[in-house]
Amino acid sequence: MNELYRYESRQRRTSMILLLNMIVLLVMYLAARTFLAPSEEREQLLYWLNIVTPVVEVCLLVLAIYLWIRNQTFRMVVTEEVFEVFDPLSRTFSFSVPVNEIIEIKQTHKRDFSSIMMQTTADDWIQITQNYHYNRTKLYAALAKANPDISLPKNAWRFKKV
Known part of the structure; x- marks a missing residue:
């Protein structure tokens, strides 16, 4: 034919993109902690970011490892x-x-x-x-x-x- x-x-390329997304998420989280002016809204946002960010980071890492190993x-x-x-x-x-x-x-x-x-x-x-x-x-x-x-x-x- x-x-x-x-x-x-290959899925390893997708795995690398997920790792890059982890870095971007961490930078955004740190920027929010550093540059947002102190207020009650900031404290509420940081409360939720402290919960959500680690969960998302772990999920991205697990998926990146899975795709790296599978590599279809x-x-x-x-x-x-x-x-x-x-x-x-x-x-x-x-x-x-x-x-x-x-x-x-x-x-x-x-x-x-x-x-x-x-x-x-x-x-x-x-x-x-x-x-x-x-x-x-x-x-x-x-x-x-x-x-x-x-x-x-x-x-x-x-x-x-x-």
């Missing part, structure tokens, strides 16, 4: 025959669809939620994850090459308001 597009991301691969592949996505974190976003069965891909934005949906000839709507840094322009170009009849968004980075 001739691959037209391939994107892979997110994979998105377009060949001349099939469009396949494997997401180790979510079975919902994992699928394999023949490209000749894809009718269109829609990018929509409603309030604070954006989605990318793919319609098939069986009238199924499959959501395409946005949680990874794959290049939608290259993905759509590969899908258009595999099946020129697919209706694709005019701009890979713009979402239609609904």
